[in-house]
Amino acid sequence: MNVRVGITGAAGRMGRILVEALSAAQGIKLAAALERPDSSLIGADAGELAGQGKNGVIVAGSLAEVIADIDVLIDFSVPEATLENIALCVEHNKAIVIGTTGFNPKQQGRIDAAAKRVPVCKASNFSTGVNLCFKLLDMAARVLGDDVDIEIIEAHHRHKIDAPSGTALSMGGVVANALGRDLAEVAVYGREGQTGARDRDTIGFATVRAGDIVGDHTVMFAADGERVEITHKASSRMSFARGAVRAAAWIAGREPALYDMQDVLGFRGEDSK
Ligand code: NAD
Numbered sequence: 001m002n003v004r005v006g007i008t009g010a011a012g013r014m015g016r017i018l019v020e021a022l023s024a025a026q027g028i029k030l031a032a033a034l035e036r037p038d039s040s041l042i043g044a045d046a047g048e049l050a051g052q053g054k055n056g057v058i059v060a061g062s063l064a065e066v067i068a069d070i071d072v073l074i075d076f077s078v079p080e081a082t083l084e085n086i087a088l089c090v091e092h093n094k095a096i097v098i099g100t101t102g103f104n105p106k107q108q109g110r111i112d113a114a115a116k117r118v119p120v121c122k123a124s125n126f127s128t129g130v131n132l133c134f135k136l137l138d139m140a141a142r143v144l145g146d147d148v149d150i151e152i153i154e155a156h157h158r159h160k161i162d163a164p165s166g167t168a169l170s171m172g173g174v175v176a177n178a179l180g181r182d183l184a185e186v187a188v189y190g191r192e193g194q195t196g197a198r199d200r201d202t203i204g205f206a207t208v209r210a211g212d213i214v215g216d217h218t219v220m221f222a223a224d225g226e227r228v229e230i231t232h233k234a235s236s237r238m239s240f241a242r243g244a245v246r247a248a249a250w251i252a253g254r255e256p257a258l259y260d261m262q263d264v265l266g267f268r269g270e271d272s273k
Contacts, residue, residue, distance in 0.1 A: 003252040004031035005245075006070035008085055009077035010059055011041045011049055013159075014099060014237055018074055019050035019057075021241035028249045032066035033059045036081070067092045072248045079103050086114045095251045097244055098122040101166030115258035121251045123261040124166030126243030130217070131261045133232045134174050137219055140228055141178035148221040148228075149198060150175055155208035155216040164189065164205045171219050172203050 005022060009015040010033035022030045033046035039061065047055030060066050063073070063085055073089055075082045076099035089096045096114075101124050103111065114120060125131070141150070152175075154168040169183075176183040181201060188204045198204075208216075215234040220227055234240070247264045262268050 003028040006032035006073045008034040008075045014076035016050040017237045017241045037061040095119040102162035119254040121247045121259040124170040127239035141175045144221045148223045151204040151220045153206045163207045
């Protein structure tokens with residue numbers, strides 16, 4: 001049976017490409033498309049918006065109207081909208097795949113609470129390549145450990161509204177965990193003026209916002225005499241969309257828990273949660 005998916009932010013950069021990814025996927029199909037209630041695109045055909053030709057799914061302005069038609073919601077929108085949607089998913093016992101980034105700790109707490117009631121898959125980056133990089137970063141941090149300075153450099157398009165990227169923060173989290181450090185204590189976000197010498201324990205973040213860059217991330221492990229750099233470059237949003245569709249197919253029918261792409265890809269061992 002096809003898993004029925006709803007997409008919020010269906011007219012956004014990720015929403016349109018998710019519609020395209022779903023049109024090519026097996027065993028899963030687009031059943032609802034959502035936009036902001038005040039969007040001029042309410043009533044438009046979601047397939048047409050995605051440049052795919054009409055698919056008969058009409059963009060709705062309220063999740064409540066269509067929630068009975070879906071099994072899983074894929075949400076790449078804005079934090080406030082995602083939190084409203086997750087509350088409705090809990091009420092109607094629907095799984096949710098969250099790609100939105102930029103949640104504050106209080107908002108993350110609400111997601112954690114919802115994941116006790118319904119299955120939630122949240123990832124700052126749904127691409128397979130980035131999730132492989134998380135594994136490589138864990139290994140690199142454990143081997144190179146306290147002998148190196150660690151810096152994370154990310155670049156994204158000019159429209160991105162949060163910084164550093166959710167992916168950069170996740171990469172910092174992986175490295176900090178591997179080294180037994182608390183990212184909140186050791187992160188340094190940008191430097192300016194008389195900063196003093198670098199403290200070895202810190203993990204530095206640098207952000208570039210320019211042009212149409214889809215998403216570049218480099219984690220640098222720099223010692224005296226050599227350095228290792230692990231880099232991922234996304235050239236198309238399709239890498240995120242395919243991963244999110246894979247997550248939606250995987251999460252349908254799972255037990256309530258907070259999953260991420262490491263679970264979907266089996267990096268933690270199938271059914272470990
Ligand atoms: P975008 O601005 O192009 O699209 C967001 C869409 O959400 C817009 O069309 C907007 O109208 C819509 N929206 C806002 N409020 C809404 C509401 N209440 N109901 C329904 N729709 C609503 O942004 P984007 O580039 O598509 O990115 C969206 C989010 O996804 C961002 O947080 C971004 O950082 C994140 N993102 C995550 C990944 C990942 O792999 N996790 C990859 C790319 C982007």
